[in-house]
Amino acid sequence: MKSYFIETILLVIIVSPSVAIVTPPRPPPRLYVMGDSLVDVGNNNYLQDPAPKANFPFNGIDYPGNVSTGRFCNGYLGSDYIAMYMGYSQSPPPYLSITDESQTMKGINFASAGSGILNSTGEGTLSLATQVMYFQEAARNLSRRVGNLSAEKSLSQSIFYISTGSNDIFAYFFASQNETTNNQFIATLVNNFTLHLTKLYNSGARKVVILSTAKIGCIAFIRSLLFPSLCGDCSEELNNLSIQFKNETRAHLQRLRLRLPGFKYTFIDTYEMDSQLRSNAQQYGFTEMTNACCGTGRFNGEGPCTPNSNLCSNRRSYYSWDQYHSSEAVNKIVIKMAYFGSKNISPMNVEQLVNA
Numbered sequence: 001m002k003s004y005f006i007e008t009i010l011l012v013i014i015v016s017p018s019v020a021i022v023t024p025p026r027p028p029p030r031l032y033v034m035g036d037s038l039v040d041v042g043n044n045n046y047l048q049d050p051a052p053k054a055n056f057p058f059n060g061i062d063y064p065g066n067v068s069t070g071r072f073c074n075g076y077l078g079s080d081y082i083a084m085y086m087g088y089s090q091s092p093p094p095y096l097s098i099t100d101e102s103q104t105m106k107g108i109n110f111a112s113a114g115s116g117i118l119n120s121t122g123e124g125t126l127s128l129a130t131q132v133m134y135f136q137e138a139a140r141n142l143s144r145r146v147g148n149l150s151a152e153k154s155l156s157q158s159i160f161y162i163s164t165g166s167n168d169i170f171a172y173f174f175a176s177q178n179e180t181t182n183n184q185f186i187a188t189l190v191n192n193f194t195l196h197l198t199k200l201y202n203s204g205a206r207k208v209v210i211l212s213t214a215k216i217g218c219i220a221f222i223r224s225l226l227f228p229s230l231c232g233d234c235s236e237e238l239n240n241l242s243i244q245f246k247n248e249t250r251a252h253l254q255r256l257r258l259r260l261p262g263f264k265y266t267f268i269d270t271y272e273m274d275s276q277l278r279s280n281a282q283q284y285g286f287t288e289m290t291n292a293c294c295g296t297g298r299f300n301g302e303g304p305c306t307p308n309s310n311l312c313s314n315r316r317s318y319y320s321w322d323q324y325h326s327s328e329a330v331n332k333i334v335i336k337m338a339y340f341g342s343k344n345i346s347p348m349n350v351e352q353l354v355n356a
Contacts, residue, residue, distance in 0.1 A: 028087035029207075029354065030107040030154060031079075034131045035163035036122075037113030037325060038211070039079040039091070042070030043126060044113045046096035051124040052114045057307045058294050062315060062328055070094070072113060074293065074321050075328030079109065081335035082161055082209070086354060095134055101141060107158065110134050116168035117193045128164055128196050136203045155204030156262070159354060163211040165189065165249075169241050170216070182241065190248040194256065201260050207353050208265045209338075210253065212246030214274040214326075215239050220292035220301030221323035232290045232299055239271075246271050250346070266353045269344040273334050276344070278319070284333060286319045293318040293327060 033039050037052065045055045053070065054060075060068035062075035071077050079091040083106075092107035112126035119127045126134070143151040172185050197208065216222070217238030226235055250267050257263050281289050293312040296303035300310055305322040312318050321327040326334075337343070339350040348356070 028106075030105075030158040031083055031086060031088065031092055031161060032107050032135060032158055032205075033079045033091055033109040033111050033161045034128060034135070035111045035161075035211075036115050036167055037072045037111075038163045038166075039077055039109070039161065040070065040072065040094070040111040040113040041077065041079065041091045041109050042094040043096045043109070043111060045070045045094070047112070047124055047126070049124065051112070051122075052304075054113070054305070058305055058309065058311050059322075061311075070113075072322065072325045073328055073331065074315050076331060077328075078163070078211070078331045078335045079111070079161055081332055082159075082339065082350065083107075085335070085339045085351070086159065095131075095138075101145065104138060104142075108135070108138055111163070114167060115164070116166075116171065117164055117189055117196065118168050118171075121168045121171050128193075132196050132199050132203075135200065139203050152204055156206040158205070158207065159350075160200060160205045160208045161211075162208065165193070165213045165245055166216050166242075169213060169238065169245060173238055173241065182244065186241070186244045186248055189245060190252055193249065194252050197253075197256060198260070201256075201263055206262050206264060207356065208263075209268065209350055209353065210249065210265060211268045212249060212270045213242040214270045215278070216242050218274075218278070219324055220290070220295065220299045220320050222301075223290065224298040224301035224323070242271055264348075264353060264356055266338070266348055266350050267346050268334075268338045268350075269346075270334065272344040273337055277330065277333065281319065285316060285329065287314075287317040288312070289319045291318070292320040292322050294322050 044051045044053050054072045055068050055070045057068055060066060060071060063069060083091045088106055092109050093103055095108050095110045098104060110131035114122035115125040115127050116122050117128050119129055139155060168189055217235035222235050223232040253265050253267055277284055278289060290299055292300035293315050294305035294309050295301055296309050301323040315327060316329050318327050319330055338345055341349055
């Protein structure tokens, strides 16, 4: 009898239809954004002049609802596309807009247009040091809410997306520079950047995405200001500084990975991506590479984008949105490459970092 019951139970187990066990999808990690106008989604709206602002038309003309949020773009920024690929609707809210801690559950955007790695860069803006300090405050608040262990685990899985350095290079370039001081300046810049990254690590950050500076010598502002008689040529001096900065930054990141246990990163060589897009413009859908879409003066690069500026009609075909910034179309392409690609990205792409 006992054997019979055992065999019956086994038979039921074998012939019973399998029950699918559905595992609920894991929520995306928090996203913390730091840097300058390439990723500022509205922090500067809350700052006094002379902090630069973009919370007026024609900025945001292609953003949902045609809203000028403070993004220096016709639509979405790279930080928005990173957030979308991670599973969010767009970049987390600007830090200075937060009135309730529930708004921080998906992360925080600390970026400030005009800011830099050095405290001397960007009068009236939130320097990178200040942004790191604000994050440290947010990390303490998170620990208070959920406990130290839960906060530590959450921050270790969070993504820190940083775009900075261009404004520091601009400030140095327009002050004075020569071949001898270039090396000293770049060394100072990268050493300060490394200190900021180390502070983030000591506050719980483990996964960091770093964007290099791009071909900043080819923006509409530089074309219009420095070379009025040369048909808008690029400034090779500025581009060389950008190359030097991104190469040194990449080398320092490699050393940080060896020195800091658990530190992981994705380095996006935006300079080479920028070069690739410019060299194959039509392949990517761009027909205007010199003039900015919105602005005034030569190449629409002499004045900022305002409601009184010239505005192009086919914004998708323009590489530059205004005198300093790329168009939404460029942002979308670059982030898709960075998130899923393998070229000009090391040591892993962003998707791999998120899942690491």
